[in-house]
Amino acid sequence: MSSEQNTPPPTMYAVESTDRLKLLMERTGTGKSVTSRELAALAGVAHGTIGALMSGTQRAVPEPKAKAIAAALGVDLLVLWIPQERSGRTFIPVQAAV
16 A cells, blocks of 8 residues: 555635635735735645635635645634535534534
8 A cells, every 4th residue: 555545635624705815815914915816826726726715616625725825815724714524514613612
């Protein structure tokens, strides 16, 4: 068996809301705005991924992409993203569920 088969799939992260993504793009951590093409280039992801997240046609990305997008926007990961369980259900911390 190769080591690839033993590696668990990356955690998926769902965008908290398309409105929040757009708002963060209007004013990044540096105070400047960024276009979808600029964000894609800064994060090292496909422009289509950013467009799909903005339109809501794509909701989740693997953890490395989520981290790269958050870093490019200058925000903490959990400001924009919600971790998902392997089944695709959204992870809700215990304190939030009470």
